[in-house]
Amino acid sequence: xxxxxxxxxxxxxxxxxxxxxxxxVDIRDAxxxxxxxxxxxxxxxxxxxxxxxxxxxxxxxxxxxxxxxMASQVFIPLTVGGGIRTCEDIRRMLNAGADKVSINSAxxxxxxxxxxxxxxxxSQCIVVAIDAKSVSQPGEEPRWEIFTHGGRKPTGIxxxxxxxxxxxxxxxxxxxxxxxxxxxxxxxxxxxxxAISDAVKVPVIxxxxxxxxxxxxxxxxxxxxxxxxxxxxxxxxEYTVPEAKEYMAQRGIEMRIE
Amino acid sequence: xxxIAVIDYGMGNLHSASKxxxxxxxxxxxxxxxxxxxxxxxxxVVLPGVGAIRDCIAEMQHCGVDKIVADTLGxxxxxxxxxxxxxxxxxxxxxxxxxCLGHLPGEVSFFGNQPSVNAEHLKVPHMGWNQVQQIDHPxxxxxxxMSRFYFVHSYFVRTQARDMVVGTCQYGVEFDVALAKPxxxxxxxxxxKSHTAGLQLLKNFVQWDGSL
Numbered sequence: 001x002x003x004x005x006x007x008x009x010x011x012x013x014x015x016x017x018x019x020x021x022x023x024x025v026d027i028r029d030a031x032x033x034x035x036x037x038x039x040x041x042x043x044x045x046x047x048x049x050x051x052x053x054x055x056x057x058x059x060x061x062x063x064x065x066x067x068x069x070m071a072s073q074v075f076i077p078l079t080v081g082g083g084i085r086t087c088e089d090i091r092r093m094l095n096a097g098a099d100k101v102s103i104n105s106a107x108x109x110x111x112x113x114x115x116x117x118x119x120x121x122x123s124q125c126i127v128v129a130i131d132a133k134s135v136s137q138p139g140e141e142p143r144w145e146i147f148t149h150g151g152r153k154p155t156g157i158x159x160x161x162x163x164x165x166x167x168x169x170x171x172x173x174x175x176x177x178x179x180x181x182x183x184x185x186x187x188x189x190x191x192x193x194x195a196i197s198d199a200v201k202v203p204v205i206x207x208x209x210x211x212x213x214x215x216x217x218x219x220x221x222x223x224x225x226x227x228x229x230x231x232x233x234x235x236x237x238e239y240t241v242p243e244a245k246e247y248m249a250q251r252g253i254e255m256r257i258e
Numbered sequence: 259x260x261x262i263a264v265i266d267y268g269m270g271n272l273h274s275a276s277k278x279x280x281x282x283x284x285x286x287x288x289x290x291x292x293x294x295x296x297x298x299x300x301x302x303v304v305l306p307g308v309g310a311i312r313d314c315i316a317e318m319q320h321c322g323v324d325k326i327v328a329d330t331l332g333x334x335x336x337x338x339x340x341x342x343x344x345x346x347x348x349x350x351x352x353x354x355x356x357x358c359l360g361h362l363p364g365e366v367s368f369f370g371n372q373p374s375v376n377a378e379h380l381k382v383p384h385m386g387w388n389q390v391q392q393i394d395h396p397x398x399x400x401x402x403x404m405s406r407f408y409f410v411h412s413y414f415v416r417t418q419a420r421d422m423v424v425g426t427c428q429y430g431v432e433f434d435v436a437l438a439k440p441x442x443x444x445x446x447x448x449x450x451k452s453h454t455a456g457l458q459l460l461k462n463f464v465q466w467d468g469s470l
Contacts, residue, residue: 002428004387004406041453046387072277077408077451097273099410099451122309124383124410172383172410201370203381226381256387256406258454 004256005220006046006227007244008079008205009234011036014054016062020231034070040234041074043241046256048074049102049175049229052082060089064096071097079127081175085113087120094125102175104129105148108155111169118170127205128171132159132192133179144178144192151179163196174200175229177208185211185232193223205229213239213247220253260286260464263300267292267323269314275306275339278450282461292321294329302463303330307341311366311413312353314341324359331361331442335468337460338444343437344415346444352413362437362444364417369430380430383412388427390435390447395424395470397436397443397462405455407447409435415446441468 012020017031037048048070052063060083067080080093081102090101107114107128118126131151136143144159163174176196178189188206197204203226206219210230219225233239245255260283264276272290279288289296297303305327307314318324327346330336338346347358350366358366369382387406392398414433417423425436425445435446443463449456 002388003384006386071273072281075278075281075451075457076453095273097277099274123412124308173385201379201382203383203385226386
């Protein structure tokens with residue numbers, strides 16, 4: 001008995017619409033992030049993450065309205081990521097009703113932004129997103145590096161050391177996306193998930209590459225993740241959130257099941 | 259009309275708390291404010307709070323909210339949430355040690371100093387859905403014992419005044435997550451983010467007459 005592991009559906013949002021597609025059978029407007037979030041909320045999702053993949057100012061204004069609208073109808077925690085570069089960006093999202101913001105590239109370009117944000121808004125709402133890719137050759141000690149620009153640009157920064165540094169600067173949670181796996185559906189990279197989860201004191205969310213429910217189980221039991229994030233397996237109705245929770249609970253993982 | 263003042267002292271996410279109250283009490287008037295007169299005229303008061311305790315207490319003092327809380331306590335139903343609960347205690351070890359408002363006996367301590375459980379190290383903040391063991395109180399009406407609520411905090415409350423404890427939780431250590439006195443209910447978790455159970459608790463608060 002105690003703290004449950006979390007399931008976090010993630011929605012990629014652009015100009016107020018969910019992209020990548022969501023195929024819930026009984027949602028009329030499949031592209032409305034608030035409708036999709038409500039559906040996940042009804043299913044018992046433990047949190048929701050919106051990733052803003054648009055880059056324009058207009059898009060950002062739309063995102064603020066989307067967050068406001070969700071926060072008046074869905075009463076579970078909401079994390080907003082994508083394009084969070086300044087304390088003003090954070091303030092706007094929190095005021096709109098987000099509970100946490102996820103900082104990605106901005107942390108790589110200016111690590112002190114994480115410190116500034118944590119000091120101003122509290123560590124509890126600062127998630128640092130890390131995109132990590134394996135860079136070790138077969139037979140070598142496993143090593144992972146931070147990549148930016150959707151996994152295209154290597155930075156030479158060691159992912160585990162970076163995660164530790166981010167938490168020392170005030171990150172309250174790490175969202176770890178293993179780039180090798182993202183979209184490939186072979187499961188999380190359990191090596192880097194375990195290495196980072198053991199190295200940091202804050203909760204770690206595993207992300208990237210989920211194709212079935214065993215991957216979620218492995219992320220927790222082998223990767224040591226405190227939460228598992230997934231998109232397509234839920235969007236396309238391959239599995240529902242309750243199915244995932246039931247399956248994980250059967251494997252001995254503490255889950256919130258109502 | 260039932261008016262609910264959500265006390266604003268510049269810290270954190272008041273939108274969530276006020277939206278959740280509007281959702282459970284569509285006929286009530288929810289006002290986010292630090293105006294002493296509006297708070298004095300309201301039927302019930304919510305004291306939210308997120309972030310570091312030092313900043314919260316400093317902002318409360320800066321806005322005169324410390325005085326408003328002192329004047330309001332016990333006179334009408336008040337709900338303290340998260341750091342809003344911690345602020346009511348005597349002292350917190352956060353930020354090198356901070357005197358809180360001192361309305362309730364008890365200490366606020368750091369989770370990070372707790373021993374690990376089953377060899378797995380305890381992640382701090384305590385973040386996510388944990389079970390609350392209830393002790394009889396009107397605000398638990400319609401909520402099953404051991405229901406899960408959403409927590410996010412690194413410091414926890416323990417009080418020696420066991421008669422005011424109406425909810426406890428386990429995370430490496432047992433700690434107090436709901437405290438009650440006449441016209442006061444204070445919780446460590448976020449009812450505004452706790453889905454069905456949290457909304458039910460807010461609904462109960464909106465109808466509460468303040469008695470134990």
